[in-house]
Amino acid sequence: MTVRHQTRDRSNKMLNMVQSYAARDRIPSLHLSDRMPTPDDIMDISLRAYLPTNIDETLLRSEMTVMIKKTLRDNLEVFKDLKIESHIHHPYQLESSRKSVISDCTPLILLLHADGLSCERGNDAQSARINGSNAWTQLQGLRMSIQEWHKRQFLLQDAYDELYSGQCARDKGTLFHLKIFFNHRSVSSNVKNDFDHNEEFLDCCAQGYILLAAVHIMNIRDLDEKPMDMPSDENERQLYLDRVAYEIADSCFLSVVHVSNKAADVSNETEDTYDYCICKQEKPGQMMIYCDNKHCKKGTWFHLECLCMNEEDVPNGKWYCSPECKMPIHTYKQGKGNRKVVADALTDHKRDYALMVMWRGLNQRIRKDAIRENDGERMIRH
Structure with a gap:
């Protein structure tokens, strides 16, 4: 149910009212401990x-591949008839697929995950209703559990802080440019x-970049075109889809190993490293x-x-040491001042930006799928 009302700070504000029910747990949890962790723990x-x-890296790579294959199957004409796994499997997916049984008897023990302030308010509400006429009015069975409630929001905000900026309105392919182009x-x-x-x-942007990467790998011009090396056998086409997704x-x-190796290389460098000239050697007296x-x-x-x-x-x-360094610095008007863009022929910034959008978008999609599939372990891992 949606209610709209006028406020001073926002003239058209939406409130969402949700009626909740307590459902019996479809997955047995009696083996879990009820002891709350202490700061020492x-x-x-x-x-x-x-x-x-x-292991975490392997699982994440596998989950990303599943999401990429789903995107390719849904948007590329040559893969639409293939049967693939649309969701990431987990040990309790069969139990999670069963219909919920609504509790209509005595209150069950129900964990309420929230931040510290919300848990404090919940405890105050139970104390205020301690003299209720029955178990329901006394809010029995509700157990407050402190947990970060806005994890997905914080992670998404981190992605936008890194990738979304009004200064990139003229840079094609950025989130801000795509927002204006598609009128979001x-x-x-x-x-x-x-x-x-x-x-x-x-x-949406992450899926778009995934499809662009697939078009480049498959050497096609649009999403409806069939690649020249596309096999006709269904099993071979499935392997072809797997190869593109991988x-x-x-x-x-x-990779975590890649980051660790880079960190090790940096730590192994001595303070006396000579970073000048192409020889990287100090030569006293040389001009x-x-x-x-x-x-x-x-x-x-x-x-x-x-x-x-x-x-x-x-x-x-x-004097410039190479043609790359001699490339001019392009300047254009940006608001009241000038924004300088230095041409760098050694780094493909647009490609790196597209890969980061894909990385952030796939991670966000995996977290959303974990919530939808009731995969608690994957919720914690991401």
């Missing part, structure tokens, strides 16, 4: 337990104003020349000997 948990393991007026940088629209918009997942997946591109990634300062240059070859004006 939490302090005893090793920090390593909070870091993702190789409800999307904003503050996701709590309209969480559902912001979540759907990120999912390749897309690998392109946007940042050096400076590259006038402050974003130079090849050394900034260079020995004349390493460049096969003499002192007479040093120009009076600016």
Whole structure:
């Protein structure tokens, strides 16, 4: 039921009223302990337990592949007749698929997960109704459990803080540009104003980039075209779909091992590392020349000997070490000031941005699927 009313801060505000029922648990939980964890129990948990393991990485990669295959099957004409797993399996999916049984007898023990303030209000409500006429009016059976209620919102907000900016309105393919192009007026940088629209918009953009990656891998021009190397046998087509999905997942997946190796490489570097010139060696007494591109990634300062240059070859004006560094800095009007964009031929920023949108969108979609499928372990893991 939806009610609209006028307020000072917002002239048209929507309130959602929901009637709730207590349902019997379809999954047995009598083996679980009712003891609340203490601060000492939490302090005893090793920090390593909070870091993702190789098993977590393997599971996440598999879950991403399932979501990618579903996107390809739903949008590419050549895959629409294939039967694939539309949801991620978990041990209790059979029990979760059964119809709920509404409790109409004595109150059951019902956990209410909320933040600290909401749990405090729940306890106050039980205390205020302690003299009720029956168990229902006394709110018996309700057990407050502190848990972060807005996890999905915080993670989505983190994604928008990283990927959504009004300064990128002219950059094609960014979330802000796509919002304007498709006229998604409800999307904003503050996701709590309209969480559902912001979540759907990120999912839509992620699926769009997934399809673009598939079009590139399959070497086709549109979603209805059939690839030249598409097999006719159904089983081989299924393998073809798996191969495309695996390749897309690998392109946007940042491995934990990869990050660990990069961190190890950085930690192994000594403080005496010489970052100048192409030789990366300190040569006292050698004359050096400076590259006038402050974003130079090849050394900034260079020995004349390493460049096969003499002192007479040093120009009076600016000097650049390579054609990439000589590329001009493009400037265009942005509000009251100028925004400078430095051309960088060594990094494909648009590709990195697209991969990050895919990564964020797939993670958000996996979390949503876990809630829909009642997969508690996956809810915690993500």
